[in-house]
Amino acid sequence: MSLMRMLNAKALAKRLSVSERTIRRWHQEGRLPKAVRFGRTVRWRASEIDDWLTDNTEGDATPGRAEVAEAAVPLAAPRRGRSALRRRRTGGARRSVSQKPTGR
Numbered sequence: 001m002s003l004m005r006m007l008n009a010k011a012l013a014k015r016l017s018v019s020e021r022t023i024r025r026w027h028q029e030g031r032l033p034k035a036v037r038f039g040r041t042v043r044w045r046a047s048e049i050d051d052w053l054t055d056n057t058e059g060d061a062t063p064g065r066a067e068v069a070e071a072a073v074p075l076a077a078p079r080r081g082r083s084a085l086r087r088r089r090t091g092g093a094r095r096s097v098s099q100k101p102t103g104r
Contacts, residue, residue: 004045004046004047005045005046005047006036006043006044006045006046007043007044007045007046007049008041008042008043009023009024009027009042012032012044012049015049016053027042032044032049032052033045033048033049033051033052034048
């Protein structure tokens with residue numbers, strides 16, 4: 001039996017040109033090939049990763065780029081002013097200038 005090359009999250013992230021956090025998230029979402037656990041350590045077989053890349057890349061795409069595009073996070077919502085945040089905390093009630101806050 002020959003030795004199989006195993007990749008940890010750091011090595012796999014480098015190979016796919018993504019962050020370790022992305023690798024861990026993809027693992028939790030089930031987007032990566034099945035991992036092998038050694039106690040608390042998670043590893044992936046290099047041969048399975050190669051097969052997975054072959055199946056999941058299109059044409060001359062750099063390995064991992066197709067997956068990165070799918071996993072792209074939408075842009076953050078525009079920042080709101082203080083009054084909008086205050087309304088959200090108070091359930092939408094607006095306070096006019098003539099109203100004074102009640103002392104508690």
